[in-house]
Amino acid sequence: MGLRIAVIGAGASGIAAAARMRAAGHDVQVFEKAARLGGTWRENRYPGVACDIPSHLYRFSFAPNPDWSMEYAGGAEILAYLDRAARDLGVAGLIRCGEEVRRAALEGRRWRLTTTSGDAGAFDLVIAAMGVLHKPVLPAIPGREAFAGRSFHSARWPEDLSLDGLRVGVIGTGSSATQIVSAVADRVARIALFQRTPQWIFSVPNRPIAAAKREAFAAEPERMRGLYDMLGEAMNGRFAAALVGRNPEALAEIEANCRANLARVRDPDLRARLTPDYEVGCKRLVISDRFYEAIQSPAAQLVTDPIERIEAEGVRTGDGALHALDVLVFATGFDTFNFHRPMKVIGRAGRDLDDDWAGSSRALRSVAVPGYPNFFFVGGPNSPIGNFSFLMTAEAQVGFIAGLADLVEAGEAPRLVEPREDATQDWNARLEAAMPGTVWAAGGCSSWYFDRSGKVASWPWTYEDFTASLARPDPAEFHLA
Numbered sequence: 302m303g304l305r306i307a308v309i310g311a312g313a314s315g316i317a318a319a320a321r322m323r324a325a326g327h328d329v330q331v332f333e334k335a336a337r338l339g340g341t342w343r344e345n346r347y348p349g350v351a352c353d354i355p356s357h358l359y360r361f362s363f364a365p366n367p368d369w370s371m372e373y374a375g376g377a378e379i380l381a382y383l384d385r386a387a388r389d390l391g392v393a394g395l396i397r398c399g400e401e402v403r404r405a406a407l408e409g410r411r412w413r414l415t416t417t418s419g420d421a422g423a424f425d426l427v428i429a430a431m432g433v434l435h436k437p438v439l440p441a442i443p444g445r446e447a448f449a450g451r452s453f454h455s456a457r458w459p460e461d462l463s464l465d466g467l468r469v470g471v472i473g474t475g476s477s478a479t480q481i482v483s484a485v486a487d488r489v490a491r492i493a494l495f496q497r498t499p500q501w502i503f504s505v506p507n508r509p510i511a512a513a514k515r516e517a518f519a520a521e522p523e524r525m526r527g528l529y530d531m532l533g534e535a536m537n538g539r540f541a542a543a544l545v546g547r548n549p550e551a552l553a554e555i556e557a558n559c560r561a562n563l564a565r566v567r568d569p570d571l572r573a574r575l576t577p578d579y580e581v582g583c584k585r586l587v588i589s590d591r592f593y594e595a596i597q598s599p600a601a602q603l604v605t606d607p608i609e610r611i612e613a614e615g616v617r618t619g620d621g622a623l624h625a626l627d628v629l630v631f632a633t634g635f636d637t638f639n640f641h642r643p644m645k646v647i648g649r650a651g652r653d654l655d656d657d658w659a660g661s662s663r664a665l666r667s668v669a670v671p672g673y674p675n676f677f678f679v680g681g682p683n684s685p686i687g688n689f690s691f692l693m694t695a696e697a698q699v700g701f702i703a704g705l706a707d708l709v710e711a712g713e714a715p716r717l718v719e720p721r722e723d724a725t726q727d728w729n730a731r732l733e734a735a736m737p738g739t740v741w742a743a744g745g746c747s748s749w750y751f752d753r754s755g756k757v758a759s760w761p762w763t764y765e766d767f768t769a770s771l772a773r774p775d776p777a778e779f780h781l782a
Contacts, residue, residue, distance in 0.1 A: 303327040304425040304710055307414055309405075309644070311396045312340015313383060314679040314695035315430035317361060320390040321699045322428075322706065330424075331392065332416060334401035338387055341434045342380040345477070347458040347630075349484025350376035351507070353476060353588040354690045357525060358532040361386060361692060365525045367518035373507045373588070397421075405676065406647040410717055412676060425715040426706055429641050430679040430695075433686055436636040440472065444611040452629040455481065464489050468625060470616055472608070473632035474500050475585070479592045481632060486595040493602045493624050495616065498746075499577045503555060504562040504590040533693065537764035541688040544582050545761055546738040556581040565593045574605050583744025585687045637749045638662055638758065640681065648673035649719070661754040663729045665720035665778060666770055668698055668705075674719035674780070675709055677702045683732055685760030685767060687741075687750060694767065701771040708774060708781060717782045724778040735761035 303326040308319045311333035322329045337343060352359050356369035359379070364386040370378060387393040397416075404415040411423040437454040439445065445452075453459065455477040464485050471478050472495045479502065486492055518525045543552035559581050566572040575596070577584075596603055606618035615626040640662060646654035652672045662682040664670045669677055679698045680686065686694075708718045733756065736742050741750045741757045752758040760767060 304706060304715055305423070306330070306426045306428065306706070307332060307402075307405075307412070307421070307424040308428045308430055309402050310340065310430040310432060311335075311338035311387075311392075311398070312342075312430065312432045312435075313361075313692055314432060314699070315340070315428075316383060316387050316390070316392050317692070317695050318428045318430050318679055318699045318702065319392045319395055320361075320363070320386075321703050323391055323395065325703060325706065327706065329395050330421075331396040332400050332402050332414070332421065333396050333398045334417075336398050338393070338396055338398070339380045339383055340432050341456075342376050342383060344435055344456045345376055345458075346460070347455045347477065347481055348464070349480035350477070351480060352376075352379060353586075354536070355532050356510075357528045358536060358690050359692055360529075362529065362696060364390065365518075365522055365529070367515055367522070367525060369510055369515070371507055371509055373505070402644050404645045404647070406645075407649060407674070407676075410715065426675045426677070426709055428677050428679060428699075428702060429644075429681075431639075431641060431644075433637045433639070433680055433684075434635045436639040436642075437631075438634050438636050439631055440633050442472075442608055442611055447613050448611050448615070448626075448629055449613040450615075450627045450629060453631065455630055455632040456635070462628070464628060466490050467627040468615075469493070470495060470624060470626040470629045471632055472616075472630070473634065474498060474587075475632065475634060476587050477634075478630075478632035479587050479589050481630060482601065483589060483591040483595045486598045486601050489600055491600050491602065493604050493616070493626070494596065495604045495608055495618075495624075496574070497607075498584075499575050500584060500587045501556075501559040501577050501581045502562055502587045502589050502592055503558055505588055506590050533690075533764075537689055537693075541685070542763050544688060544740050545735075545763060546740070547763055552582060552740070555586070559586075562590075562593060566597060568597070571597070571603060574603060577746075579746035580740055580744035582740040583746035584748040585750075634749060637686065638682075638752050640678065646673065646676065648676070661752050661756060662758065663725065665725040665728050666701065667760075668701055668771075669718075669720040669725075669779075671720050671722045671725050674717035674782075675715075677705060683729075683758055683760055685764075688760055689764055689767070693764075697768050697771045701774060704774045705779075708776065708779070717780070719780045719782075721778055721780060732761060 305328045308331045356374040400416040412427045414421040469492045474496045539551040542548035606620045616624045664682045667681045667684045736757045
């Protein structure tokens with residue numbers, strides 16, 4: 302008969318989880334808070350939005366796409382791919398859109414879910430695939446609500462907005478801000494980029510994929526598999542390994558690229574203000590071959606004086622200058638340690654996951670948490686969200702959860718599978734001991750890789766280590782009841 306499984310979230314990881322569990326014969330229901338699937342690619346629709354992972358690597362291994370039009374796909378194209386994959390994999394019909402899960406509580410041997418529509422029933426197993434880049438963070442700047450023009454987070458871009466001829470301000474310097482400035486600098490009256498910390502920017506040209514190549518991929522799918530493997534090796538064996546101290550030669554090459562890119566800035570003062578004082582890779586690397594050209598355009602201004610307050614007319618900086626604006630964009634990132642919130646998760650003996658994770662989030666192998674049997678995460682604590690293609694890591698975690706589902710289903714009735722506390726403590730001690738060897742810990746910066754307790758909360762080893770750690774569950778690490 303299979304298990305009754307709830308998947309929370311219909312972004313890329315939720316689609317992967319639902320497809321795998323459906324293929325295994327389980328009864329799957331997907332709950333999505335929004336009106337349609339898509340996750341971060343539904344939320345982010347600002348001008349210039351694109352993936353910083355090559356298109357032919359940023360896809361499900363089991364759903365190749367010969368039709369990518371660019372080497373680095375734009376957000377709308379990725380969203381269309383997810384739509385198509387969900388239909389082709391039989392997942393689209395399993396999604397209950399507009400139903401946000403507000404509460405998941407363990408009752409006996411099953412999880413009861415409550416959504417915005419009420420009681421959603423009981424499930425043998427729950428997979429939280431809610432993503433990490435979907436809870437916008439707004440800065441605590443005095444007067445933020447006083448602005449008379451249009452203001453919004455970059456992930457809440459108004460569909461009816463045209464920036465042509467307007468005075469635009471962008472607060473933030475990460476990937477979103479870089480993409481926005483690059484996309485609109487040539488059509489606004491003025492754009493002011495308010496920078497607190499400069500970023501290292503890696504230059505890779507984003508070229509169109511020729512129609513002949515797309516036709517060849519469609520005719521010979523093995524070509525796509527070969528490209529997928531090659532890109533994966535380049536990403537994981539070089540870039541990702543460099544960040545965790547396993548490939549210093551690759552890290553030196555990345556730094557050389559970033560410095561050569563920065564050298565394109567002609568004005569010495571502007572170049573100095575755009576130069577970071579921390580090691581390359583310490584923050585998530587920004588990918589762009591257009592930003593430095595855009596920030597040097599006549600309409601662009603880099604503002605490095607601290608913001609004092611926001612006023613009705615614009616942004617007032619510490620030097621007393623008022624930067625008059627029509628539109629103000631907060632490209633200020635996301636709460637990457639939100640994981641399950643605002644959903645309440647109540648586990649064994651009334652344990653509340655908010656309380657257990659009040660100081661720092663922890664899990665066994667990023668997937669399972671003591672006290673919460675049969676409740677598993679895709680993209681949980683210490684997932685490598687900044688190292689590898691998220692779709693590759695999600696697939697690996699979904700495969701591990703599929704193995705846990707097999708353990709749940711192994712008895713005459715569904716069992717409770719819960720990570721042992723000692724195994725979880727040992728796992729997290731190993732993670733913490735390995736972290737000083739990474740560029741995030743040693744690179745001299747602060748970033749969204751640091752959790753609320755000040756610990757780096759990413760993956761400190763290679764991709765091969767990651768997949769090996771999730772090859773199959775070890776029953777000795779779990780209580781089976």
